[in-house]
Amino acid sequence: MNPGMSGRVIRVMRENPDRADRLTALGVTPGAMVTVLQRFPGVVFLCDHTELAVEPSVARAIVVDVE
């Protein structure tokens, strides 16, 4: 997704279970609204009023339905 785009989380991939757990605990759960704020130099997005910064491989684990 590009900056400015929004979507709803469908699921968080569980290839890396620790990563998935951390994301879930921070609020990245199915149904949550996500808006991408920036992609470079790091991925920053808004998830339900929480601003989160992650590295690219983590961002790839979040599956979103773009609106």
Next chain:
Amino acid sequence: MSCAQAAVREPPASPLLTLRARPRRIALVGNANVGKSVLFGRLTGQYAVVSNYPGTTVALTTGRMMLGGEVCELVDTPGVTALDGVLSEDELVARRILDGDRTDVVIQVSDARNLRRALMLTSQLSAFGRPMVLVLNMADEARSHGIVIDAAGLSARLGIPIIETVATEGRGIAELRDAIPRAAVLRVDDPHRGDHARAAHDLAVQFRRHRPRSAARIQEQIGRLVREPLTGLPILALVLYGMYLAVGVFGAQTLVQLIEGGLFKQIINPAATALVNRAVPWAIARDFLVGEYGLITMGLTYAIAIVLPVVATFFFVFGFLEDSGYIPRLAIFSDRIFRTMGLNGKAVLPMVLGLGCDTMATMTTRILGTPKERLIAVLLLALGIPCSAQLATILGILGGVSFAALATLFGVVLTQMFLVGFLAARAIPGERSDFIMELPPLRLPQFGNILRKTLLRVRWYLGEALPLFLIGTGLLFVLSRLGLLTKLTAAAEPVVAGLLGLPRDAAAVFVMGFLRRDYGAAGLFQMSKAGELDGVQAVVALTVMTLFVPCVANFLMMVKEQGLKAALRILGVVTMIALGTGAVLNAVLRGLHVTF
């Protein structure tokens, strides 16, 4: 059920004091950054340090609070992300507190803007079966975000009291106090069977509404400016310059001159010398106190007149950056670079703190995710990050030589750090953790908070560093008396003079430099002022000194964090790299006939 527990279910406003086996224990639980510490302060009348980073509040804060005429114990647990599943050290500690009969009432503090996250934790808390109250803090910010929560409805649904507060302003505290006796065990209707995320989501959807937000918020705009590279990097440059002005100019020059040149040189030291000469009969004791390596004339003077002002200024500036929420944004910029060194953006915190004091920074490496990251961070801190006292001296000496000299030093040190980090990442087994960081809202920090934090850190520094300064000075005294200092210096000379191309006196400086890096740097400063070092020598000497392990205090902290074996290994590696780089640098610069 014991007598103590039965008493908890009593109705509120009972005029009689309840007899208990021990004071009622109340635990504050919640995510990080929700205002737990501020609430703690409001309830106990004591202030606990407010910090944005998990791991900085590892030690538990306990206090006493008055509740309806009886004294209760209040425990502020570390911020947690979860209480179920794979847990960090902080979270395990929080769990242990909630388990068993260590806690009578749980107050979950949450950020009202993050209801879903809070409810996930609430759902996990139900497993402990403790009577609880849910606090929705930062209610004002939530409202201005357009969030409206049906607290009454949610309270009825969950069966627990829910109180909205603005802890920083003290609003809602009285209501909270009234609610504590009404604390009840969470009513668990669990169609989702332990899927906390689902449960939280459903509840949030049911009890929360969004109103359209009012006009665009300045906070968002500034946030964007800070994290986008086009505007963010210039802002970073400005911030660094500001830090230099505050710490390097005001701290290192103005304050030091005032305290060392004024207070110590003119008042304290002469007075102490006169007093000692009169009161102490033994020459050796006199020398010990006010001689060349005197406890007062050297140890105390260096610690308080030279190092303290610089470090204190640094802590103040750092506190400002911390409270404003800027540091996590820094992490975004540096994440890529850190990842090549086996770390991630989070490491920016200890690294920047290391510019103030490496020892404190080594302690902070605890917040990093994996043992491998912690080891690499400790190694890099010991290797390359100059502490503020040392930075001041570097700038003092090389600033007067030329910009090229300064650039060479920093260039070499940074390259070394990068190289070592890169190699270490490959050589050391283990994983690195993902970079996932929450960005707290940017806000203008409160002066009072920064001051309190700074004082706390300065007090820590005085407690840790001052004794070591004095021990270091004492050791030097003993060494010089036993003639060992000259022997050590003689042994070091071939390396110092031959390999590094420095004047012979520099050997003494290096030996001292291990006991306290700033001694070494200060010693070099004297030499350069006296014209004993030429440009190249200054660069080589300072480069080696920067690459060396900072000081005994840092070494001891390394032992504490990583264990003796690892610390010794780091010491060995760093020493070899420092000397090797110095030798190569010397050869290259001389060979190229470079003059600064």
